[in-house]
Amino acid sequence: MSAVPGAGSGPRVILHVDMDAFYASVEELDFPEYRGKPVIVGADPKQGRGRGVVSTCNYAARKFGVRSAMPISRAWRLCPHGIFVAHRFERYVELSKRIMGVLREYSPLVEQVSIDEAFLDCTGEERLFGPPEQLARRIKNTIRETTGLTASVGVAPNKYIAKVASDLNKPDGLAICETGRETEFLAPLPVERLWGAGGKTAARLHSLGYQTIGDVHKAERAALVRQLGSIGDFFWELANGIDDRPVQTGWRRKSISEETTFETDVKDASVLEKTLFSIADSLARRMRAEEVRGRTVQLKLRLQDFETFTRNRTLESATDDTFTIYNSALELFRNTDRKQKRVRLIGIGMANLLHPGDAEVAQLDLFAQRPAETEKRKQREILLDDLKKRFGDSVTRGSLLEP
Ligand code: TTP
Numbered sequence: 001m002s003a004v005p006g007a008g009s010g011p012r013v014i015l016h017v018d019m020d021a022f023y024a025s026v027e028e029l030d031f032p033e034y035r036g037k038p039v040i041v042g043a044d045p046k047q048g049r050g051r052g053v054v055s056t057c058n059y060a061a062r063k064f065g066v067r068s069a070m071p072i073s074r075a076w077r078l079c080p081h082g083i084f085v086a087h088r089f090e091r092y093v094e095l096s097k098r099i100m101g102v103l104r105e106y107s108p109l110v111e112q113v114s115i116d117e118a119f120l121d122c123t124g125e126e127r128l129f130g131p132p133e134q135l136a137r138r139i140k141n142t143i144r145e146t147t148g149l150t151a152s153v154g155v156a157p158n159k160y161i162a163k164v165a166s167d168l169n170k171p172d173g174l175a176i177c178e179t180g181r182e183t184e185f186l187a188p189l190p191v192e193r194l195w196g197a198g199g200k201t202a203a204r205l206h207s208l209g210y211q212t213i214g215d216v217h218k219a220e221r222a223a224l225v226r227q228l229g230s231i232g233d234f235f236w237e238l239a240n241g242i243d244d245r246p247v248q249t250g251w252r253r254k255s256i257s258e259e260t261t262f263e264t265d266v267k268d269a270s271v272l273e274k275t276l277f278s279i280a281d282s283l284a285r286r287m288r289a290e291e292v293r294g295r296t297v298q299l300k301l302r303l304q305d306f307e308t309f310t311r312n313r314t315l316e317s318a319t320d321d322t323f324t325i326y327n328s329a330l331e332l333f334r335n336t337d338r339k340q341k342r343v344r345l346i347g348i349g350m351a352n353l354l355h356p357g358d359a360e361v362a363q364l365d366l367f368a369q370r371p372a373e374t375e376k377r378k379q380r381e382i383l384l385d386d387l388k389k390r391f392g393d394s395v396t397r398g399s400l401l402e403p
């Protein structure tokens, strides 16, 4: 095993750390009177008439069937006595930064993948921190001591299995997959645990007779490709415990967005424009908290009949300014034909993001930076990007999934 984390081709020690019910846990931390009660973070439920979605909820609320991305009205029906609270993004970002700081004490190779989760490559750190299980417990303890929050950790020889593992014993969980035991570890798990096997893909896997990852492991690689196309190849590799993606430092958010679903569909342009302003303001505040600026402004509209469209505009320079974002979105809005229909949802997204220290240059072609990559590798990247696009950045996932 190499002494340098991430170097060499021996077995790796990869950790995936994911905070438990993150936004809801922060609310419980800051408001001790909420503890032990169901806490639901998201849109205003308006006595069951609210039309936004749940961002997340604590485990007490999950007992009632409440879940992320569920319509808030449904959460209200499932758990009317719950404590419903709005987001406080700045506070979550503050704690997120502190958590990532803790992780960096344990490895120079930390890849943040969303506001509350990260991969660490701790290969070769046994002498410093002891065996992986001890290391994982230390990390969990340090996070708890530093922030008052609990994390779940998965340890495995690769990122995919580490991520699956961190989710297995939530909350405050720990699961370890030893090197050489990858397929054994995965075999009993349902196919839904394959990365990218949600909804329709999972249903297709079931209809083909694959219920567990073990079933996929036993299948012929070529048969999977015939049955499912290129994702079949990807699933075969996952089921066989193969995932050589490195832990990459410097995770960057690629986009950030915010949207509002109206209680009743709105026709009045002045109401829409006012809403657009408050969205721009809140979005710009989050961007400043996260220290990102964006060059592309995107307006999103959903009409009464659910027809949804987006319009983009790229600015001369990146911004995190409320009025610049608002004015661009407003111009896009005024130039959009709403076909006399009422608006159900309005939102703004910012892309082409610049992070602290970035030079203000045009985006590089990602593939051009890695000329030696094979076609297959490219396909894999495209597939992964697609998956990421589908899942989105965690803070907007709920809104994107709204029915
Ligand atoms: P997750 O890690 O997916 O969820 P969680 O931390 O709330 O719960 P757990 O990991 O214990 O299952 O997402 C992290 C945060 O991202 C979550 O607290 C709120 C936000 N989020 C949304 O805003 N919308 C969503 O649809 C999801 C899934 C998360």
Ligand code: MG
Pocket: 018, 019, 020, 021, 022, 116, 117
């Ligand atoms: Mg989490």
